[in-house]
Amino acid sequence: MTLDVAALGAKITRFRDVRGMSLSALAEAAELAKSYLAKLEKGEVENPGLRTLSGIARALDVTVADLLAPAESAPRAERKTMLADTAAFGRILKDLPEGLKDFLKAMEADGRPVPPDMIRALASVQYRGKRPHSLDDWRFLYDAIRRSVSRS
Numbered sequence: 059m060t061l062d063v064a065a066l067g068a069k070i071t072r073f074r075d076v077r078g079m080s081l082s083a084l085a086e087a088a089e090l091a092k093s094y095l096a097k098l099e100k101g102e103v104e105n106p107g108l109r110t111l112s113g114i115a116r117a118l119d120v121t122v123a124d125l126l127a128p129a130e131s132a133p134r135a136e137r138k139t140m141l142a143d144t145a146a147f148g149r150i151l152k153d154l155p156e157g158l159k160d161f162l163k164a165m166e167a168d169g170r171p172v173p174p175d176m177i178r179a180l181a182s183v184q185y186r187g188k189r190p191h192s193l194d195d196w197r198f199l200y201d202a203i204r205r206s207v208s209r210s
Contacts (some may be wrong), residue, residue, distance in 0.1 A: 061105070061126070062128075063101045063102075063104060063106075064101035064126075066098070066100075066101070066106070066125060066126065067099040067100055067103075068097055068099075068101075069124075069125055070098065070099050070114060070118075070125065071099045073117065073118045073120060073124075073125075074099075076110045076169065077118060077119075077173065078172050079118075079171060081095060081096060081099070084114070084118070085144060087117035087169060088113035088114045088116070088117040089111075089113055089115060090110065090114070094178060095114075097176075098110075104203075105177055111125055111126070112119065112138070118174045119171075123129040131178055150177065150178055150181050151177070152187075153181075154177075154181055155181075155189055155190075155191075156190075157195065157196055158181065158190075158196050158198075159182055159192060160193050161180075161193050161196035161200070162177065162198060164197075165200075173199070173204075176200065176203065176204075179199060179203060180196065180199060180203075183199060194201075
């Protein structure tokens with residue numbers, strides 16, 4: 059199987075864009091030179107190593123398989139990036155509760171941006187019409203969801 063470097067580069071760019079990450083932020087998180095990452099996104103790197111792809115996948119909160127999956131057989135990647143309905147996701151971002159906005163900013167400042175699928179999940183949480191308010195409540199909820207899903 060031959061690696062389609064143009065498709066890989068485009069996929070990395072889409073994942074990065076959906077997460078609102080700059081090229082510099084992704085390069086730093088993946089421990090790569092910004093110039094190398096730019097070439098990779100343009101499809102100019104013929105054979106990126108597994109270590110490179112693993113670093114990028116980790117920084118984007120996806121798997122290497124998500125990066126390498128052919129576009130037509132990547133439903134998991136589509137769900138993760140929410141590329142199918144970016145307008146709806148934009149509306150979700152616009153209507154986030156203040157406490158959740160604060161939590162997302164804090165996570166971003168920590169260098170751990172929250173993936174879009176998790177933002178969507180957090181934004182929909184309510185119990186008897188009430189939602190968490192404090193930064194600590196949102197962090198607790200985020201950690202609880204991550205723990206419960208990662209064990210399955």
